[in-house]
Amino acid sequence: MESFFSRYRNALVLIAVLLAQTLGLAVQVRRTLPGQPDRGPVRLIRYWMVSLVAPPERVAHGTGSVSRSWWMNYVDMVHVRRQNRELQAEIDRMKLQEASLAEDALEGQRLKQLLDFKGKYVYQTVAAQVIGASGADQSRVLYIDKGSHDGIKADMPVITPDGIVGKTRDVFPHTSQVLMISDPASGAGVVLETTRIRGVLRGNAMGQPEIVNVMPDERIKAGEKVVTSGGDQIFPRGLPVGTVEKMVDDPDHEPMQDVLIKPGANLAQLEEVLVVTSTGDQMPKQDQKDLDQAELDNMQQRASDILAERLPSRVDPNAPPLEQQGATSDNLADVTRPMRPLQALHPDRYSPDETPPAADLTPGAHSPDVSSGKNVAPMSAAQMPAAKPRGPKLVPSDGSVPPPHRTPATVLPGTGAPKTAATPRTTVAPRTPAAVPKTTTAPRTVTAPRTTTPVQVAPKPSAPKPGAPKSGAPKAAAPVKHKGPEIVPSDGSTPPPHKTAPATPQGAL
Amino acid sequence: MALMSTSRREAERSGYPTFLYFLVPLAAVGIESFASLHFPRMASLDLPLLVTIYFALMLRSPIAGTFTGAIIGILQDALTRQPLGTFGICKAIIGYLAASLGVQIDTENPGARLLICIGFTLAHNGIYWLVVRHLLAQPFHWNWVHELVRALIDGVIGVVLFGLLDLAKQRDY
Structure with a gap:
């Protein structure tokens, strides 16, 4: 017996070592029961190893960061100015987008409250630097320089602005292990943004991350965005994950397919990440503040738009005429300016602002043909528009400030009164005489005020309110002094000298 | 055979400063962890395996090689999300085989070192595939071309690394 052990001592030692480790594997790998965590406490050997390896890695990473920072901040400044200009332009563009989206966001908030929808918002994050990796192909884990002393716990989401990275796994005092979404042991609930197909993401x-066990669906196209669904109770809902790359058959689960995902975050070159340490059901104060600011900007934008329409004098008199600028009405169109219907070539009784107020019409009388001037019934002086507005005031149903009244082309049948010239339009109103014919020949100002806005008839006002917005109904203002209506700015500023187009004989249209 | 151990000098056991027995494996695991973060291709290189092979060849004791490989493998496992012992089993077997082979061949010949590194890298990855795929029942993608390239890279790096480690060797005459 002694000779057997001495003869096969080496092999026996090897077998013993392998057996011990295999038993160790069997103890560590166990089936997870429902309601239990998927792993036990951190093994002491892992703690020791991380404590030994992490400090040198932290020093090496810090040294490298200082070197890179010194190079990038003091030496490599070649394109900074150009980038700064580009970024500033992008900020301005995004401000406009944010303002336009703020209304939708607020509406979404209200709907969520109505439905009692419990959303998850990111309250607090901890920025961390990636200092190490596992060093093995089969184990996609990272090590960050923040641990339990920084408020990090296990199963916290780790993200970047471009997309999610993974979740914290083992947490040490000053270091944490992050299991990336590209690891086969990971898992995250995701949803395709367009098709709303849900699935589980794992490496x-x-x-490479993939959504496993998806029913074949022709609607899934490459490039579709993938966001978190919030169903895993770890990642908040709506965080970007990546884009669909392609679909492949799942050999283990026919006829299911797997959707390969190109992650939004660059998982191979991560420098800094954010650990989400706190989430909640209510929108964070800062986000709410940003949203309110965006809504305020949006309102200011609309108010300035309306004001610009109402005050044609708010044009820089020193600005060069349109012809010199080479501008046309098309390229002047701003994305922030609301669209308006084109003016009819041949206005008739159905054209907005072409019909006299109902109060001025005689029951049974034939309505005048505004386009040709034929069949014009004579109107008495009492029926002529007076200083007091008599038409019904049109008030938008949404309570917004109605657009200004656009000097209706009031035809005074029978009187031969010249048609009131259109007030030149706001920003394109040139002051040079050469530009006048252009604006008068294209009298966009006589167009009806935003016929797309639903309106409702309000009670007839007893007296015109000074500074009140002019309604869409035609009404003549102070006809005693001059023929055309006078536009009074609501802000009390001095109106510009009223310009009228040359008198057009009735029926000339 | 040129690769066989024919001289007494070649059969001598070489000494090594004691602290290097601890420092070199730790440095190998740490460098692997740090370098693969900044150079993802470095994940294909297995520095702890090369260190295991080197110590096993140098010690020329199967038992010492087994324990060396097991310890280095467990240290490597500690930085991964895998159960402790996954790399430990693989490197224990490689340490045993390398030490057994080191008694019989000239381990200072660069050509022999190249072949040893290539062969043991392939063997290590094969054992690792068995452990992960069949013991742990986890997905594992085996690509022969990829594994051969990895083995070649490990072989070339191994020859250079062994030469560097030889500089700290103390011979017993």
Whole structure:
């Protein structure tokens, strides 16, 4: 017996070592029961190893960061000015987008409250630097320089602005292990943004994230965005994950397919990440503040738009005429300016602002043909528009400030009164005489005020309110002094000298 | 055979400063962890395996090689999300085989070192595939071309690394 052990001592030792480790594997790998965590406490050997390896890695990473920072902040400044200009332009563009989206966001908030929808918002994050990796192909984990002393716990989401990265796994005092979404052991609930197909995201054997066990669907196209669904109770809902790359058959689960995902975050070159340490059901104060500011900007934008329409004098008199600028009405169109219907070539009784107020019409009388001037019934002096507005005031149903009244082309049948010239339009109103014919020949100002806005008839006002917005109904203002209506700015500023177009004989149209 | 151990000098056991027995494996695991973060291709290189092979060849004791490989493998496992012992089993077997082979061949020949590194890298990855795929029942993608390239890279790096580690060797005459 002694000779057997001495003869096969080496092999026996090897077998003993392998057996011990295999038993160790069997103890560590166990089936997770429902309601239990998927792993036990951190093994002491892991703690020791991380404590030994992490400090040198932290020092090496810090040294490298200082070197890079010194190079990038003091030496490599070649394109900074150009980038700064581009970024500033992008900020301005995004401000406009944010303002336009703020209303939708607020509406979404209200709907969520109505439905008692419990959303998850990111309250607090901890920025961390990535200092190490596992060093093995089969284990997609990272090490960050923040641990339990920084408020980090296990199963906290780790994200970047471009997309999610993974979740914290083992947490040490000053270091944490992050299991990336490209690891086969990971899992995250995701949803395709357009098709709203839900699934579970995990890494495949090649280290690429994929949504597993998806029913074949022709609607899934490459490039579709993928966001978190919030169903895993770890990642808040709506965080970007990546884009669909392609669909492949799942050999283990026919006829299911797997959707390969190109992650939004660059998982191979991560420098800094954010650990979400706190989430909640209410929108964070800062986000709410930003949203309110965006809504305020949006309102200011609309108010300035309306004001610009109402005050044609708010045009820089020193500005060069349109012809010199080479501008046309098309390229002047701003994305922030609301669209308006084109003016009819041949206005008739149905054209907005072409019909006299109902109060001025005689029951049974033939309505005048405004386009040709024929069949014009004579109107008495009492029926002529007076200083007091008599038409019904049109008030938009949404309570917004109605657009200004656009000097209706009031035809005074029978009187031969010249048609009131259109007030030149706001920003394109040139002051040079050469530009006048252009604006008068294209009298966009006589167009009806935003016929797309639903209106309702309000009670007839007893007296015109000074500074009140002019309604869409035609009404003549102070006809005693001059023929055309006078536009009074609501802000009390001095109106510009009223310009009238040359008198057009009735029926000339 | 040129690769066989024919001289007494070649059969001598070489000494090594004691602290390097601890420092070199730790440095190998740490460098692997740090370098693969900044150079993802470095994940294909297995520095702890090369260190295991080197110590096993140098010690020329199967038992010492087994324990060396097991310890280095467990240290490597500690930085991964895998159960402790996954790399430990693989490197224990490689340490045993390398030490057994080191008694019989000239381990200072660069050509022999190249072949040893290539062969043991392939063997290590094969054992690792068995452990992960069949013991742990986890997905594992085996690509022969990829594994051969990895083995070649490990072989070339191994020859250079062994030469560097030889500089700290103390010979017993």
